[in-house]
Amino acid sequence: MTLPKVTDLTAWTMTPQLLLSCVVVLLGFALLGAAIGRRRSASPLVYSGCALVSALLLANALGALLLAAPPRTAWLAMGLPWIGAHFRLDGLSAVFLVIINLGALAASLYAIGCGRHETAPHRVLPFFPAFLAGMNLVVLADDAFTFLVSWEFMSLVSWALVLTHHRERENTRAGYVYILMASFGTLALLLGFGLLAGPDGGYAFASMREHPPTPMIASAALALVLMGAGSKAGLAPLHVWLPLAHPAAPSHVSALMSGVMTKVAVYVFIRFAFDLLGPPQWWWGGIVLFVGGVTSILGVLFALMQHDLKRLLAYHTVENIGIIYIGLGLALAFQANGMGLAAALALTAALFHVLNHSLFKTLLFFGAGAVLTATGERDMEHLGGLIHRMPWTAGLFLTGAAAISALPPLNGFASEWLTLQAVLLSPELPQWALKLLIPAVGGLLALSAALAAACFVKAFGVTFLGRPRSPAAANAHEVELWSLTSMGALALLCFAFGVLPGAAIDAIGPVVESAVGARMPAQLAIPWLSIVPVAESRSSYNGLLVFGFIITSTLLVVLAIHRFASHRLRRVPAWDCGFPDPSPATQYTAESFAQPLRRVFGTRLMQAREAVHMPSPGDQSPARLTVDLRDLVWDGLYAPISGAVGYAADRLNRLQFLTVRRYLGLVFFALVSLLLVLAIWG
Amino acid sequence: MGIITALTTQFAQMLLVLLLAPLFTGLVRKLKARLLRRQGPPLIQPYRDLARLLQKEVALAENASWLFRASPYLIFSATWVAASLVPTFATGLMFSWSADLIAIIALLGSARFFLALAGMDVGTSFGGIGSSRESMIASLAEPAMIMIVFTLALVAGSTQLSTMADIMRAPELGLRVSLGLALVALILVALAENARIPVDNPATHLELTMVHEAMVLEYSGRHLALIEFASSLKLLLYVSLIACVFVPWGLAPAGAEPAEYWRGAGLYAGKLVIAGVALALFESSIAKMRVFRLADFLGAALMLGLLGTLLLFVARSL
C-alpha cells in the first residue's frame, strides 16, 4: 500500500469514517476488558489502549477544528432500516470531540496509575472503553435514532460503572436514581425528536434542518430538550441524581462523568437550540437564563454543606453547568433580538467555560481520587495535613481549586470574565422581562462564583492543610507517576488557557459563526495577546500581561527580601494564642467552616437546623452538635412523586389477590361496557 | 520616546503606591488617637514597624507547609499589581489596558484566597475561625463589588478603569441615582474588605472577634511584614479606587506633560488626607458589629449594587 501523499492524508484523516473506526477499536477494548478482566495485566493494557485511541481521536478532532474543515458525513446501513445511520463531523461536534477525548486521554493515563488499586477491576474494564465509545458516538450521530441509541448506551454503560462497588447500599440506590433519571431524559428527548420528525418520520437531522418546525412546536421541542439534556447535565430540578451517582463511580470514571459527560449533554442542547430548532424566540433565553441561575446558586450552596470530597465536586459540576446555561441563555436571547455580535460573545463564553470546566473538574476529581487511593477516605472530616505527605497532589489540586474559583491567571477567570462581559451587553435587549431577569441572574452568577471560592478554600484547607485527623491521613503516600503526569498536564492546560485565552476563543470562532451567524473579533490579532469581548473601547483583559506582572513583582519582592531582610528561621510549636499542643480535633472541620455561611444562606433554603445535645451532668459521654439539612428539591418534587407511585401501586396491588369470581367480574364488566358502547354508538 | 515616558509613569505609580500605603495607615492611626485625645504613634511608625519586622527572625510553626511560606509573597505581589493598576494621579497608564476592574477585584480575591488557606495551614482553631469568617464576608462582599462594577460599567460603557475615570470627568454626566447607590455600596464593601471597624477591629487581638488578625496569627518576621504591607496597600487601593471613580477631578489624562502629573499627584495627596480623616471619624464613631449581623450589613451592599444595576438596565438615564 503506497504511503498516502500529504494531500490524501487530509482527505483520509478528520473524517467520520476514521473516527467511527476508532470507536469500534474502543468497543474491541471493551470486549477485551470483559474477557481478561480478572487478570492483573489487564488494566494497564486496556487503559493504555484507550489512551492511544483517545489521543488519535483528539488529534483528528483538533485538526478538524483548527483547519475549520467543512462538515463531512458518513452513512452506515445500521439503525432504522429505511434511514440507516448518519454520522457527521462539523465544527460543533469537533469542539466537543476535543473536550471528550482530552478528558478520556487524561482519565486513561490516570487510570494506568491509580487503576491498579481498583478493588473490582473486572467490573470497570469492560465498561470504561465502551463509555468512551458511547460519548464519541453521541457527538458524531446525525440522525435521531443513532443519536438516542448512543445516548442511552452511554447512560447504560455509565450506570454499570456507577454500580462497580455495588455492595454499599447507597451506591445501588445512587445507581437506581441515576438510571431512572437517565431514562426520563431519554424519553423526553424521544418526544422532542418525535415533534421534529413529524408523522412521516423524517428522522435524519438533515431533513429536520430543511423544514424547521413552527414556533409553537419549536418551543415545545425546546422544553423537552431542556428536560432531556438538562437531566443529564444536572439542571436545577433534575440535578438530584448527580451528587449521588458521580461519587459512587471509581474516581477516573466520576471525573469523566462530571467533566465530560455533562458536556455531552450541553452539546445536545446546543445542537437542538442553535441548529435544529431554527430561529429562537426571545423568551427561550429567559427560561434558560432563569434555570441556569437557579442551578448555579443551588449547586454551590449545597456544595458548601458537603463534607464528602467527591460529592462536593459533583455539586460544583451542577454549579458550573448553571454558569454554562447562563451563557447559552444569553446567547439565545441576543440571537432572538438579532444582536449577532453579542450572541457570538455569549456563546463563545459558554463554550470556553465548557472547555475550562472539563479541564479543572477532571483535574479536581483526579486529585480526590488520588486522596481516596492514598487514604481510602472520602470524608474530609477524617483527612487533613496531606500536603506534607502528598505535596504534588496538593499542588495540583490547589491549581484546580484556584481555576474553579475563577482566580485571575487561570482559565476559570477568563471564561467567567467573558460571561460577565456578555451580561454587561444586555441592556440593549428590548424585552422587559429580560431587562429585569438579566441583572438578577448576573447577581446570582457573581454570588455563586464567590461562594465557589469559599467552598474550595474549605475543601483544600480541610483536606490538605492543618494536621491529619485520622491515622489513614497520617500515613498517606503519594500516588504513582502516571496519575501525577495526567494531573500535571491538565494543570498546565488550565494555566495555558488562563494566560492565552485568545487561542481558544479563535479556535471556537468558526463553530460560533456556524451556530449564531457572527463571531468574536480575531483575538490573536489584538496587540499584546489580550482578549477583547466586542470592541477595543469596551474593555480588555490580558492574561499574559497580568501573569507576567505578578511573576515580576513576586521576583522583585523576593530579591528585595533576600537582599535586605534577615534569613534566620526557627521551627517552633504553633503559637495558637498560648494554648499547649491541642489535639487535631480542635481544628476547623468542613462542618464548622461552613457554619457561618450555613447561618447566612442555609436557614431558609435548606431548613438547616443545628441541635446541641449536652450530656447530663454526671456522665462522661461527649456533647454532640448535629446539623440536619433538608434538600428542598428532593422533598418538594421527588418524594411526592415516589409517594404517589407507591400509593397507586398499593391500591392496584389488591387486584393481584382477587378471587376467580372477581376476575370473571372484570371480564364481564368489560364485555357489558363494550356492548353498551356498541348499543349507543354502534 | 513615548514608551519610555509611559514606562516611567507606570513605575512612578507603582513606587508612589508603595510609599504612600504605610503613610496612609499611619495617618489614620494618628487621627484616631487624636480623636481619643491620645498622642498616638508618629506618622512614620508603620515604616519603622516594617523595618523592625524585616530584621526579626521568623518563628515558623512545625506543621507549616511550603504554602504557608510562599503565600505572603503571592499575597503581596497580587495586591501590589492590583494597586498599581488603579489610577492614582493619572489615567491611561501603560499597563492599565491589561486588566479591567473585574480583573483587579479577582486579583484581590486570589490574595484573599491564599490568605485564608495560609490561615488554615498551621492547623490551629484560630486560623480556622479567621478563614471561615473571612470566607463568609468575602462571599457576600465580592458579588456586591461585581454589582458595583456592573453599575459603573453600564454608566461608563466599559469596565476599563481609565475609560471610567474619563467618562466620570465629562461634565454632561450629571447626577445619577444609581451612582449614589454604587458609592454607598462601595464604601460598605471597602470597610468589609479592609477589616475596618464595623466588620472587624484592625487594632484588636481579641480571639473571638478578630477575622483578619486570626488568619495572620502564626506569621512572624519578614512574612508578617509582607502581610501588613499588603493590607495597608489594599486599604490604599480602595481609597484610590473611590477617589478615581467618584472624585475623578485632577487626574491627568493619558500622555499629558509632567506638569499635569505633579498637579494630579498633589490633588491625589489631598484626596488621601480627606479620606483618612473621614475613615478615622467614621471608625471612632461606631462600634464593631456582631459577626452574624455582617450578613445583613453586606447584604445591604449587595442589594444596593443590584438596585443600581437594575435601575440602569431599566432606564438608561437614571
Added chain:
Amino acid sequence: MNPLALDGVTLVLLIPAGAALLLAILPGYRLSAFLNVLACLATFVAALSFFVRKPEPSDYFLIDDLNIVFIVLNTFVGFTTSIFSASYIGHEIETGRLTRAQLRFYHAMYQIMMFGMNLALISNNIGLMWVAVELATLTTVMMVGIYGTHEAIEAAWKYFILGSVGIALALFGTILVYMAAQPVVGEGLQGMVWTVLIERVAEFDPALLNVAFVFLLLGYGTKVGLAPMHGWLPDAHAEGPTPISAVLSGLLLNVALFAVLRFKMLLAANPAAIAPGPLLALLGLVSLIFAAFMLYRRRDIKRLFAYSSIEHMGIITFAFGMGGALANFAGLLHMTMHSLTKSGIFFAVGHIAQVKSTQKIADIRGLTETHPMLGWGLVFGVAAIAGAPPFGIFMSEFLVVTSTFARAPLLAGLFIFGLLVAFGALLLRLHEIAFGEPVGSRAPAKASYLPMFAHLALVLCAGLYLPPALVAWFQAVARLLG
C-alpha cells in the same frame, strides 16, 4: 394440495403430533428430553422451508406474509425453550419436584401445545383456528398445574375458568362472523375460510361485525392477557415450570394476538364497521399503565416478568391500535423482539430460581457477584425488556412514540408515562436481584446459557441492524394491517 403431499404445512403439524405420541410412550426422561429437542428442531426446519417454497392456500391452511414470520419465530423459540427445558428438567428430577411419570406427561403435552400453536397460526378456517387455540390453552392449563402444590392447582384452576370463558366468547364471535358472512358467501365451509372472508367482507352487515369483533377481542384478548382479562396470567406464569412460562409469554400470547390481528384486518377492510383502532389502543394503554403500576409490589420474580409480559402486550396492542405503516411495523417488530427477550429472561430466571431454590426476590441478592453469567445475562435481559436502546425493543418503542406523538400527543404522553413507570419498577427489582451483598447459595449453576445468550444476541443485533428481507416482510404486512 392433497393432504398426503409432504410439503411444509403437513410437516409442521405432523412432527409435533407424532412426537407427542412417541413421547407419551417413552419412559426415560433423558431420552424424551433429547427427542423433544429433536422434534422441535425438525419443526423449526420445516417452518424454515416456507421461506423456500410457500405452499398455496387451501380451505384449511394458509401461509401468507403475516403468519410466515410468526411460524418461524414460534418454532425457533419452541426449539430454544426445549433446549432450556432439557437442562431444567434434569434439576427438577434431582430435587424431586417432578416424578418420571409427570415428565412423560410434560413432554407429550409440550409437543401437543406446539402442534396446537402451529395449527392456529397456519389455519385458514377461523373455526379451526379457534379449536387450535383452545387445544394449546388446555395443554398449558395441565402443565401449569403439573407441580401439584396449592398455588399450582389454584393457578391452573383460575387459568382454566378464565380461559374457558374467554374461549367461549371467542367462539361466539366466530359464529357471529359466520352469521355475517353466510348471506353473502353462502352456506357451508366457505363462510369460515379467511381468504374468502377478507375479499367479501365489504358487503357483510357492519353491526353484526362490530358485535363479533367485540366478542373476539375480549375472547382472544383474554388469551393475550390484556388488562381487564389478565387475571390468570401472573399466577399461571409463576406457578408453572419455567419452560412453560417462557413458552406462555413468548409464544401463546403472540398466537392469541395473531388471531386478534386476523379479525382486525377483516374489520379494517369493512368501511362501515367501527374502526378497530381506538378499541385496541384503549385496551393496550390500560394494560400498559395497569401492569406498570403492578410491577412495584411484586415479591415473586416470575410474577414480576409475567406482569412485564402484560405490559408489553399492551404496548403491542397500542401500536396496532394506532395503525399506519410506522406503528404497525413497530408492533410486528415488538412482537418478535418481546417473545425473544422475554423467553431469554425466563431462561435466566429459571436457572436463578433453581440455583437459589426460591422465587422470592427478597432472597436473591448480588447475582452479578455470585453467578456472573446468570447475573449479567439477567441485567442485559432486563435492560432490553425495559426498552434500553442498543436492544431491539427500543427501536419499536422509538417508532411508536415518534409516530403517535405527531398525531395524538396526549396518547403518546400517557404511553411514555407508562413506559417510565414500568422502567422504574423493573430497574428497582433488578437492583435488588443483581447487585448488593450476595445472599443465598453460591453453588455454581450447571445450566445451558446458550439459549439465553442466543436470544439476547439476536435482540441486540436486531436493535442495531435489521436484515432488509425481514424489513420488507414487516413493511408489507404493515400495509396489510391497515
Added chain:
Amino acid sequence: MSGLIFDVAHLLAGGLVLVSFMMIYEDRLYGLLNVFALHAVVLSASVAWQAYTQGAPHLYITAAIALLFKAMIIPYALHRMIVRLGVHREVEVTVGIAPTMLAGIALVALSMVVMLQMTPNVDRLAREDLAFALAVVLLGLLMMVTRRNAVSLVVGFMSLENGLILAATGAKGMPLVVEISVAFSVLIAFIVIGIFLFRIRERFDTVDVHALDSFRGERN
C-alpha cells in the same frame, strides 16, 4: 308454513332464556342441577327443531349429544359428586337473588338492542336466534360471576356453552366441524373439572371457591 317454523323456533329459544332465568333464581344446589337438566332438554329440542327445518341431518346428532350428555350424564355425575364430597347444600349468592334478576333483565334488554341494530338483509330468524343466544350467554356469565360455589360456577359455564350451541345451530350451513368441537370441548372441560374437583377435594375439605382463594400466590 314458514310462520309456524319461525314461531316454534322462536318459542324454544325464548324457552331457553326463561330456563336460564330459572337457574339464576335457584338457590339450592340440587334444584340447580335439575334446572340445568331442563335447560339441556330445551336446548336439544331447539336443536332438533332447527335440524328439522334446515333439513341438516348432522344437527340431530348434536341434539342427541346435548340431550344425552348434558341432560342426563353430567347432572347425575355432579349429583353423585356432591354427595361423595359432602358439599353443603345451599348456593351462597354474593349479591342476593333480586338484584341478580334485575341485572339479568337488563342484560337481556342489552342483547336485544345490540342484535336488532342489524340491517334487514339478515333474515329475521337468524337475528332473533342470535339475540336469544347472546342473552343466554350473558346470563350464564352473570351466574358465574354472582355464585361462590365451584359447582354452580361450572354449571354457569355449562349454560353459557348451551347458549353457544343455540347460536351455532341457528347459523344455517355452519360446517359440522364446529359442533363436534363444541361437544368435544364440553367433554374435555367436564373431565378436567372432575379432575380438578377431585384434586381440589383432596387438598381442602370444601369445594367452595372462597376457601380456595385464600391460597393465592404471593399472599405469604
